[in-house]
Amino acid sequence: MRRTATATLLAASLVLLAACSGGSSDADPTPSATASAAATASAADVAALEAVTVTGEPGAEPTLEFEQPFTVSADVARIAVPGDGATVEQGHQVMLNIAAVSGTDGSAQGGTYGAEPQAYVMEEGNVPDALLDVLVGAQVGARALYASPAAEDAILMAVEIMSTEAIPTRAEGTAVTDIPAGLPTVTLAEDGAPSIETVEGEPPAELVVQPLIQGAGAAVEAGQTLTVQYSGWLWDGTPFDSSWERGSASSFQLSGVIPGWQQGLAGQTVGSQVLLVIPPDLGYGAEGNDSIPGGSTLIFVVDILSAS
Template sequence: MKHRTTAGLAALALGAALALTACSSGEESATEAGEAVCTPEVQAAASTPAQPTPTAEDVAAVDAIQVTGDAGAEPTVTFTAPLTVTAPTTRIISEGTGADLVEGQQVSINYVVMAAADATLVGSTWAEGQSPEVFTLGDASYELLNTPLLGHKVGTRLVLASQGADGTYQVSLIEVAEAKDTLSRAEGEPVEPAEGLPTVELAEDGLPTVTIPSGYEAPAELVVQPLIKGEGAAVTEDQTVTVQYAGCLLDGTSFDSSWSRGTPTSFPLTGVIPGWTQGIAGQTVGSQVLLVIPAELAYGDQESGAIPANSPLVFVVDILDASSDA
C-alpha cells in the first residue's frame, strides 16, 4: 500500500523508501469450501549484500565536510562542491550521550540534506512545519543508516555522502533525536469479533492468516474490528504509528505485509489511504485491528501496484507504538 504523500526527505535522499508500498508476495490464495485463505509469504532470511568499500578519496572528501552548530539545533554544513563518492561514505561527527542504539528500536532522526553538486539545501527536518523522521533500526529500507548507527548512542551526529535513488549525490547530516523500545506484536485482551467477518489465525510469532468466508461481499462502509485490545494510549490522526500489518484482497491474494519483510514499519497517519487513517485513529497502542476497507477509502478506481482498481482491501494491523511530532 502506497502513501498518499511522499516518504520523508531522508528516505528519498538516502535511496530508501518507507514500507507500505504495494507489492505482490507471490502467494497464491488457498481455498477450502469456497473460502479464500491469505497468508503473507515470509521471505527467507538473506545476508545483506555488502556495500562497496569507500575509497581513500571518498573518505577524504567526507572528512573535509565541516559541520558546526549545537546538538539539537539545525547545523551548518559546508563543503566544496561538486562532491561525489564511489560508495556510501559516513563519518561520525559527534558521539551522543544518550541510550545505546539497538536493532528493533523506533528511532527518530533529524537531518539536513544538501545537493552535493552545488551545496544547495534539499530539505531539513528542522524547517518550519517539519518533524523528525521515524524508522525501525534494522529496517532494510534504511540500510545506509543501520550499520553506521548500531552501537552508537542517542544524540549521535553523522554525515553521509551517497548517491540517491535519482542518481544525484547528496550530503546528509543526521542526528539521532530519540530511540525507544516498542512492542514486537499486539498485546492485550482478546476481543470476540462480529460474526460473518474475515477471520484471523495467528502463528506462534504473530504472523496472521486471514480467511475470507465464502460469498463474503465487500461492505459499503469501513469495518473496524478490534481483535486484541491494547492497554496503551489512544492513537490520534496526527500521530506517526509503528505497526506490523498484512494486506489481502478479497480473493485471498496477499499483496503486502511488513511481516514478510521482517521488521515493523512507521508512517504518519496523515500520509496513508483514508481507510487506514479512519480505522487506526482511536484505537489503542498494543491493539490488533481487522480493517475491511471499501475501494472508495482505499485506491478507488486507480490501480496501485498489485492492487487492481476498485478493490476493497482487508488488513490485519498490530499497533506497536504511536508518537506525536517533536
C-alpha cells in the same frame, strides 16, 4: 506513499525524508524505505566524508561544510558528533532529524528541521546499511553524516538522533472474543504473523474496524507517527503486501496513508491488533494501485507497536 519532492529526489538512494502528505486516496498503506545498492565504500569515499564538517546547536538545523563538488562511489556514513544519551539498539524505534544538501553546490535539498522528526525502526531495509551500521550503538544526541551517490548529484545528509525507544515486535494485550460473524478469520503464526480465512459473499460496503487484541497503551491520534506490523489481502484472500514478510516493522504518519487506515486506526490503542476491511472509496478507488486492481475491497491486519 505519496512523498515530498525531496523524498522523490532521494528515492533512488534513501527514503529517509519521507514526510507524508495528508488526505491522499492513492497513498500506499505504509511506507517502505529502499536501501541503497550494496556497493562497498572505497578509501576515497571514506576520506571524502571525513573531510565534511557539521556545526550547529543540538536540535537546530546544522551547517555542512565541504569541498564542492562532493562525490562518492558508494554509500558511506560516520558519526560526526557523539551523543551522550541512551544507546540505540537493533530493533529500536529512533526519531531522526535530517538535513540534506546537494553534493554539487551545497544547496538545501529538504529535511525535517522545522517540522517533526521522523521515526525509523533500526532494522535492515528501513535505513541504508551504511547508516544503520553507525546509528546502532550510537547515543541520543549524536549527529551522523551520510552520503550516497546518485546519477547526477551526490546527496549529503546530517542525521541527528533525537530519541530511541525499545518497542514490541507484535501486538500485546487482551484477546477480543466477541468478534461478529461474517468477517475474515485471522490466525497468528508463532512469531505473530497473521494469515486469514476469507468468507463467502459480497464484501461490506462500509469500513469495518474490528480490534482482535486490545492493547493497553494510549489512543492513537490523527497527527501521530505510527510504527506497525501489517499484512494486506484482497477480499478474495490474495496477499499483496506484508511488513512481516519484509522482516521489519514500518513507520509512517497517519495523515499520509489511505483514508481507511486514517479512519480505522485513529482512536485505537497502542498494543492493539486491528482487522480493517476497507471499501474501494476509502482505499485505492476505481484506479487501483500497483498489484491492487481498481474497485478492490482490502483486508488488513495491523499491529500498532507505537505512536508518537
